[in-house]
Amino acid sequence: MSLEGNTGDERPRGRRADARRNQQTVLAAAAEVFVTHGVDAPIRRIAARAGVGMATIYRHYPTRADLVTAVYHHQIEACAEAGPDLLASSGSPFEALRGWVDLFVDFLVTKHGLADALQSDSDRFAALHTHFLDRLMPVCARLLDAAVDAGEIRPGVQPYELMRGIGNLCIGRDGDSRYDPRRLVELLLQGLRRPQAPAAECR
Amino acid sequence: MSLEGNTGDERPRGRRADARRNQQTVLAAAAEVFVTHGVDAPIRRIAARAGVGMATIYRHYPTRADLVTAVYHHQIEACAEAGPDLLASSGSPFEALRGWVDLFVDFLVTKHGLADALQSDSDRFAALHTHFLDRLMPVCARLLDAAVDAGEIRPGVQPYELMRGIGNLCIGRDGDSRYDPRRLVELLLQGLRRPQAPAAECR
DNA sequence: GACTAAACGGAGCAGCGCTCCATATGGTTA
DNA sequence: TAACCATATGGAGCGCTGCTCCGTTTAGTC
Incomplete structure (x- = not known):
């Protein structure tokens, strides 16, 4: 193996x-x-x-499972490293968060495919899943915190909550042109935004 | 379609x-x-x-989904009709139950495959699933009742419970020679038997 | 028996996973 | 630097698949 x-x-x-x-x-x-x-x-x-x-x-x-697994690890790593990078290079923490979520959505395709590719090997899958959480939740947390500190989004949203929510949005099977996960994820992100204080461009 | x-x-x-x-x-x-x-x-x-x-x-x-769906209906019908037939022709209600469960296990392969074959069409799948329950639960109930009335198995086991239990036993992916669902199902059935009153062949 | 629409069978095409082996190349040694 | 060879490579080739097209057969009707 x-x-x-x-x-x-x-x-x-x-x-x-x-x-x-x-x-x-x-x-x-x-x-x-x-x-x-x-x-x-x-x-x-x-x-x-x-x-x-x-x-x-x-x-x-x-085997295909080997390749998918390798890509999975590779993407987790890329996602994890991109977090701080985006925070440093983006115009604002929210921009960084959006960029990161974009990578994250790409990654989810692999993650969801992994279950099929690994067929019955549920032990191996469970191990990969915990690695996923261990590595990415802190990164997500830092991005959220930064955006909260900058006053761009409302506080109180948990990283697990957000990641899982995005994950679930991306389950809608591929090939169905009526369903675009990315659009819904963008909506979710907009929902995070702090209620605008004044009301110039609110209308 | x-x-x-x-x-x-x-x-x-x-x-x-x-x-x-x-x-x-x-x-x-x-x-x-x-x-x-x-x-x-x-x-x-x-x-x-x-x-x-x-x-x-x-x-x-x-399409393959059409074929699988047709087989699915066909097997539900066969399973449903086989219930009373087995009850009439078998030596005992428990024998009938065992024979029916055997058909049921065959059928489950199709049922589990159906989810993949239907890919994203979860509405269609849900409809097929309720049809499955509506048609087979009463049949299973009659077999259980008969075996209980004959004093062959312990009372109190619900049909849904049994069918779901068997269904879950059959999930262990195919191809894994270490896992034989049929053997476990047989064990489950033996577990249904009423505790033997005397103790001649119990040891 | 003759006629025809319905149904059939399987050759054929395109696409896939996976392997084999002649060829090319990097590292090492003289 | 040149020569050497274990390591790595590429893609033709094989066997298998899904699906279609079309010449042939057959059930039903007159």
């Missing part, structure tokens, strides 16, 4: 540089393709996107 | 006899193949089993 369930940047010695590089490329390509075409997307397509052969993908990730 | 979501025996006039006959044959073959190979079994295989061409299946059931 391929023990290399790591983030993809281990084994600093012994592996050739191109191998390591390709592994990262594949990871990034898979992440993109999963978002746009779901976790059932053909391996061929991911290979094409990454500009590598299919065998390369199969070598690094023998 | 193919409105022919019926059991397959409607339209007594206007359709040719062979068409009707084939539809039934396909239904039976699909039911068997679903049990042995899951609801994702290749259409080819079902066609071979039924002794018809693939086009015949696609003509009667344009």
Whole structure:
């Protein structure tokens, strides 16, 4: 069952540089393709996107579950690191929060697909889920706190609450053009905003 | 979306006899193949089993969801009708109950597969589920009552309780050779038995 | 028996997962 | 620097799938 369930940047010695590089490329390509075409997307397509052969993908990730898991870890990490970065670079904490939520929504496609990809392996899935909460809840909390401190959103919203809410909004199965999770998430975010003090642009 | 979501025996006039006959044959073959190979079994295989061409299946059931739904209805009906029959023909009510549960377990494969086959159409699924309960709970209740009246099993077990218990036992994903739902269901049934009065064969 | 609309079967096409092996390349050693 | 080879690569190829098209067969009717 391929023990290399790591983030993809281990084994600093012994592996050739191109191998390591390709592994990262594949990871990034898979992440993109999963978002746009779901976790059932053909391996061929991911290979094409990454500009590598299919065998390369199969070598690094023998099963689809391995690939999905790797992308999952990769995206959790990216999401976690993006939090502070966005806070530093964005115009306001709320902007940062919105940017972060955008990444988070992308990530959820993978997370929801994970359950299917892992089929019955519910122990493994549970472990991945707790890792998810441990890593991302603090990041979300910091973003919320910052926005609250800046007076942009109402206080009292819990990170778990928000993350779970967004997660549930994104469950509405793909392919249904009548349902756009992103739009609803944006509404949710607007709902967080502090009731505008004056009433110039409120009308 | 193919409105022919019926059991397959409607339209007594206007359709040719062979068409009707084939539809039934396909239904039976699909039911068997679903049990042995899951609801994702290749259409080819079902066609071979039924002794018809693939086009015949696609003509009667344009999508896989249509086929699964039809089998689902068909099996509910078979299960429902089998209840009284078994009660009349078996040596004892408990024997009848066991025979019925056996059919029921077969049926559950289809039911669980239905959720996947229907993908997002949760309204349709909910409707099918209530039909399932409405039709089968009374049958199960009669079998339980009869076995209780005959003093074979302990009283007080509710039909919903039993059906749901069996249903849950059968969730453990297929392909895992370590888990045999049928064995556990048999254990459950044995657990229903009234504590033997004397103690000759109890030890 | 003849006629025709309905029904049929399966070859054929496109797309998929996965593997095999001839080729290319990075790291290492002389 | 050059030569060497274990490591890594790419994509043709195989077997399987879903689904369709169309020449053939057949049930029902006159």
